Amino acid sequence: MSQDFRLDNIGMVNRNKKISFTFNDKKYFGYEGDTIASALIANGVHLVGRSFKYHRPRGFFGVGVDEPYAILQLERNNERDPNIRATEQEIFEGLEVKSVNCWPSVNFDIGAINNFLKMFFPAGFYYKTFMWPPSFWYKIYEPFIRMAAGFGEASIKHDKERYEHKYEYCDLLITGSGPSGLASAYAAAKNGARVILAEDKPRYGGSLLTSDVNIGNQTGVEWSEKIITELKSMSNVIVKNRSQVFGYYDHNMLVMSERIGDHLPKTQKYLPKQRLWYIRAKEVLISSGSIERPLVFGNNDTPGVMLSSAAKEYMKVYGVLVGKKPLIFTNNDSGYETAIEFKKNGVNPLILDTRKEPSSDIINEAKNLGIEIKFSYVVVAAKGYKKVKSADIAKISDNKKDLSNIENIECDCICVSGFWTPSIHLASQSGNKSEFNEKIDAFIPKKSKQKENTIGSANGKFTLEETINEAFDKGYEVSNKITENNNKVSIPTVVEKKSTDHDKFWCVPLPKGKSYKRFLDFQNDVAVTDIELALREGFRSIEHVKRYTTLGMATDQGKTSNLNGLQLVSDIENKVVPQVGHTTFRPPYTPVSIGAIVGREVGKHSKPTRKSPMHEWHEKNNAVFVDAGVWLRPRYYKQGNETLFEASKREAKNVRKNVGVCDVTTLGKIDVKGPDAAEFLNRVYTNAWLKLPVGKARYGVMLREDGIVMDDGTTTRISENHYHMTTTTAQAANVLSHLEYYLQLVWPELNVNVVSTTEQWAGAAIAGPNSRALLMKLFPNTDVSNEALTFMGYKEADLFGIPGKIYRISFSGELAYEVNVESDYGNFMWEKIIEVGKEFQIQPYGTEALSTLRIEMGHVAGSELDGRTIPHDASLEGLVSKKKDFIGKRSLSRSAFIKPDREKIVGVVPLDKTTSIPEGSYIVKDPKAKLPNPKLGHVSASCWSVEYDNPFSLAIIKDGKNMIGQKLFAMSPLKNKTIPVEIVSSHYVDPEGKRVRT
Amino acid sequence: MLYILCPHCGSRSQNEFAYGGDATVKRPELNKEISDQDWDNFVYLRKSPRGKHLELWHHISGCRQWIKVERDTSTHEIFKTYKADEITE
Numbered sequence A: 001m002s003q004d005f006r007l008d009n010i011g012m013v014n015r016n017k018k019i020s021f022t023f024n025d026k027k028y029f030g031y032e033g034d035t036i037a038s039a040l041i042a043n044g045v046h047l048v049g050r051s052f053k054y055h056r057p058r059g060f061f062g063v064g065v066d067e068p069y070a071i072l073q074l075e076r077n078n079e080r081d082p083n084i085r086a087t088e089q090e091i092f093e094g095l096e097v098k099s100v101n102c103w104p105s106v107n108f109d110i111g112a113i114n115n116f117l118k119m120f121f122p123a124g125f126y127y128k129t130f131m132w133p134p135s136f137w138y139k140i141y142e143p144f145i146r147m148a149a150g151f152g153e154a155s156i157k158h159d160k161e162r163y164e165h166k167y168e169y170c171d172l173l174i175t176g177s178g179p180s181g182l183a184s185a186y187a188a189a190k191n192g193a194r195v196i197l198a199e200d201k202p203r204y205g206g207s208l209l210t211s212d213v214n215i216g217n218q219t220g221v222e223w224s225e226k227i228i229t230e231l232k233s234m235s236n237v238i239v240k241n242r243s244q245v246f247g248y249y250d251h252n253m254l255v256m257s258e259r260i261g262d263h264l265p266k267t268q269k270y271l272p273k274q275r276l277w278y279i280r281a282k283e284v285l286i287s288s289g290s291i292e293r294p295l296v297f298g299n300n301d302t303p304g305v306m307l308s309s310a311a312k313e314y315m316k317v318y319g320v321l322v323g324k325k326p327l328i329f330t331n332n333d334s335g336y337e338t339a340i341e342f343k344k345n346g347v348n349p350l351i352l353d354t355r356k357e358p359s360s361d362i363i364n365e366a367k368n369l370g371i372e373i374k375f376s377y378v379v380v381a382a383k384g385y386k387k388v389k390s391a392d393i394a395k396i397s398d399n400k401k402d403l404s405n406i407e408n409i410e411c412d413c414i415c416v417s418g419f420w421t422p423s424i425h426l427a428s429q430s431g432n433k434s435e436f437n438e439k440i441d442a443f444i445p446k447k448s449k450q451k452e453n454t455i456g457s458a459n460g461k462f463t464l465e466e467t468i469n470e471a472f473d474k475g476y477e478v479s480n481k482i483t484e485n486n487n488k489v490s491i492p493t494v495v496e497k498k499s500t501d502h503d504k505f506w507c508v509p510l511p512k513g514k515s516y517k518r519f520l521d522f523q524n525d526v527a528v529t530d531i532e533l534a535l536r537e538g539f540r541s542i543e544h545v546k547r548y549t550t551l552g553m554a555t556d557q558g559k560t561s562n563l564n565g566l567q568l569v570s571d572i573e574n575k576v577v578p579q580v581g582h583t584t585f586r587p588p589y590t591p592v593s594i595g596a597i598v599g600r601e602v603g604k605h606s607k608p609t610r611k612s613p614m615h616e617w618h619e620k621n622n623a624v625f626v627d628a629g630v631w632l633r634p635r636y637y638k639q640g641n642e643t644l645f646e647a648s649k650r651e652a653k654n655v656r657k658n659v660g661v662c663d664v665t666t667l668g669k670i671d672v673k674g675p676d677a678a679e680f681l682n683r684v685y686t687n688a689w690l691k692l693p694v695g696k697a698r699y700g701v702m703l704r705e706d707g708i709v710m711d712d713g714t715t716t717r718i719s720e721n722h723y724h725m726t727t728t729t730a731q732a733a734n735v736l737s738h739l740e741y742y743l744q745l746v747w748p749e750l751n752v753n754v755v756s757t758t759e760q761w762a763g764a765a766i767a768g769p770n771s772r773a774l775l776m777k778l779f780p781n782t783d784v785s786n787e788a789l790t791f792m793g794y795k796e797a798d799l800f801g802i803p804g805k806i807y808r809i810s811f812s813g814e815l816a817y818e819v820n821v822e823s824d825y826g827n828f829m830w831e832k833i834i835e836v837g838k839e840f841q842i843q844p845y846g847t848e849a850l851s852t853l854r855i856e857m858g859h860v861a862g863s864e865l866d867g868r869t870i871p872h873d874a875s876l877e878g879l880v881s882k883k884k885d886f887i888g889k890r891s892l893s894r895s896a897f898i899k900p901d902r903e904k905i906v907g908v909v910p911l912d913k914t915t916s917i918p919e920g921s922y923i924v925k926d927p928k929a930k931l932p933n934p935k936l937g938h939v940s941a942s943c944w945s946v947e948y949d950n951p952f953s954l955a956i957i958k959d960g961k962n963m964i965g966q967k968l969f970a971m972s973p974l975k976n977k978t979i980p981v982e983i984v985s986s987h988y989v990d991p992e993g994k995r996v997r998t
Numbered sequence B: 001m002l003y004i005l006c007p008h009c010g011s012r013s014q015n016e017f018a019y020g021g022d023a024t025v026k027r028p029e030l031n032k033e034i035s036d037q038d039w040d041n042f043v044y045l046r047k048s049p050r051g052k053h054l055e056l057w058h059h060i061s062g063c064r065q066w067i068k069v070e071r072d073t074s075t076h077e078i079f080k081t082y083k084a085d086e087i088t089e
């Protein structure tokens, strides 16, 4: 199709670069710099979608972020991108877009039957219809709504594009590069402020691109180009186009999405597709401009009805005519500017002005150009289904209540102008309570809440002279406050046409006997009758009316609908708009890609990965890794075709029989130093610490103030005032914060310092009956005999020239040692242990074998210390001192914690000695009891006991200490299993603890 | 996102800090008799005022110091920040 609606000598698109794209699989041509909307209109295409509720035909209504209709789905490199506004998306070679919300096609849409059934779709339709019966939801209502609704379909594929986050600080952030944004940026930048100027469109200049004005003897376009060029050359200024500041958050933090690659066929190398900027600004100037208001009349949603400012921009920026027989329907002078532009381009418009006898420069100019104008005239209804074909127009009485002289006239578009609504969204998000301005019938920001000021038409200043003067002043004033510089630039003189007052009339009454739909919210299909119904049904608060009717709740956030909705509510309620108030604006101002919000934190980057110094060795030796918090730990070392179960059994058995080595680098380590360190530990742990000799370790349990076990681990006295504390891998960070809290806030008089040393040390646990023999060979110069290095002893020793530390501690319950060396020597240590250990049949073991070993020994870990257990529950009450006070002690005497049948840890063995008990199973007395079956407790950890070669579990059950020997049942509704079990001691292997001491 | 003036490091974004609750709560002294009621108040009961609130923040990704912040809970305005051992007004 040729571009029948393209003008030859006007517009800013690049005529030298023709671009082809497809819309609904049909090929079209446009030019570089076109949006999908401008290119389609140039080709005479106005039908692009179907409305949300009634599936009425949808065309283009605006030219930018305010577009409520033309939401398309983009197909790009086999990726889908829904919720694309055709008025914002620039075309590129090979672009593929499709209509959404229509099936089977945009020209024949089955859902349009809703339009003829519209008595069934009143306000609150969804609440009223889909409530009962509840069973219908899943199978009938939801699939129906999902098929009929929605703005496109998200891709189910992984998004291969890159999105970035950026943090920036500046003196002054300016949102919008219209006249006020440019002027204030220039004034502030010249005064030495660090400025960021953000423009959401590709072109800078805002309204200057389309208005017929003169600034400092230059046209608006020339002036804006000059200012932008100079700003770009300044080192204290960042200028960004295609960048929308969409959220104003606390303490002057604003978030902006920069679309870097969206307008290109392929994202450029080394650049992300989009970048999200978190900007902390000392001051903000909101220069986001204003959006034209629609006028409300019958069938005002027909394709071809659009904002008059949009029609003008399509001509001036894109060189595109929205129609060749335009009707301009206006209540103010703005419509005349559009009419004049049509006339200049050889098209004869007809102006319908609701005002009686207005007079101004611009009206005179229109008259002089010979444009036909009808005063006190309105559009009653648009005619035509998929495109405007004609309009019923009428004379309106002075009181604006009665219509007369109704006639039908031919036209192919209706450009409406109901005056202007300042975009106060950002100011409102910052907490600025707006106020209603009678002069412009709209809300403008009131008192600054955060460090923000609103300028230009966003602040209700609708003449260029006011705007420019205010912006230069504000730019200087704000920058002076920050930089204390006094470089004031002179303000250029402005020449513009004077306009006269607008008419407050906005909604055309229905002629007798007609029931045209008059829409307020074009995206959510909310009509005048819906608001009337909601008010009849008793909804009063504007927030309730909004939710009940969905007015202003769509992705356009009611940019074109809010004020007319408020006007209607005020009219019906006989109130004035400020009494009704407006609904809250919330970020984001425009839809933001989920990818941009997530940024680089996807896949492996969603959290940091920590690896031990021995990681490469594990990898080379077929370790299968498991996430342990942010650490990667070997779960088991696979030999041949072994399963996890087989490998972990082999590894655990070898520890019990020979010797094994396990990477324990991930354990949290904290250095505790200072003259009061012993006293501090004595307050932190439940057991006694004052008499621990140098060179000895002790196992300790620490509580929260509510008596719940927080963590456990061993702490070793390295020297008089130096302790080496270990924590569990998971709790390392919390324990450090906990210690710092008490040292800094509760007991600042204690002379103690704590610091994390987790990453300083690489650790290897050597466990098994052969471990001492191995140790003797690793440390030939150190006496590691049972007498010289007793259980819970500590020694510094030389490991083939490397300084090492030996702790005789055991988690596996076997004779065991932990060897630490500085992290950089970790791999050396590990390889030496493996090499020297060969003759003792050493094997590395992973976390699965480690769990098996500790479970059958009855040693508690995270699955028992789960934030619900006190020391008694984990059989740690022997470690609770009765003599001294410590953190959380007072809580332990609370009634629930000392009741006789308090939960306690026990062992569980299946009667058949073969069925493994799923973790999380309930322990019950009678599996056939009426539901809900009273449970005694739950299974916290399960393993295959390598000592007895049968399944063994730990459980925490009510009155545990008196349940030993009882025959009960383990029930897992999840696995649908009921297993008869016997309750035994949790210390299943070596209950006296002989092995660790031999 | 709040912008918190750490008395040790300067103004830093909220994501460097962890919240620590009411800064006016005083832990009962060690080894002192205390009733169940008073202990429960200390462990569990916190006021949730609308308006000025003196609270603890921990600069975990910075200097690791606990600081006190006087903040308005409804507007997020921060009036003053203190070091852990500073006397608050």
Ligand SMILES: [Zn+2]
Binding pocket: B006, B007, B008, B009, B010, B059, B062, B063, B064, B065
């Ligand atoms: Zn700090």
